[in-house]
Amino acid sequence: MIRIDPTVLDDARRICGLTSDEQLGVQIGRTGATVRSLRKGLTSSSITDLMELKRITGRTLDNLVIQVPDAAA
Template sequence: MIRIDPEVLDEARAIYRLSSDEQLAHKLGVSGSTVANLRAGRTTPTIATLMCLKKATGRPLDTLVREIEAPAA
């Protein structure tokens, strides 16, 4: 499973000088709950969200995410 590295969200907030995840959500064009779910690792980021974060941070795509093992069924 692919999950966003929460530090990337913090970095984007700092770059944009935003004080909340709600403001970051608006900047990324997603809902506040989406950013909260990304931060908590409950959802997989979309390509569009990754591209926005790549543009904001200047980081390569592979450094924006981390791969975690899916829970055993």
């Protein structure tokens, strides 16, 4: 399974001077609950999410995601 690298969210918060996932959600047009779900790998990120996080962090697209084994595997 491919999911967003949680360190991307940490970097985005730090770069924007934010202290919570709620604030980051506002910054990227999502809810805090969605950001927390992205962080835990419970929600798939959209291309829009990835492009906004790329813009904020300066990371390349391939450095925004990680591959983790499926839970059923």
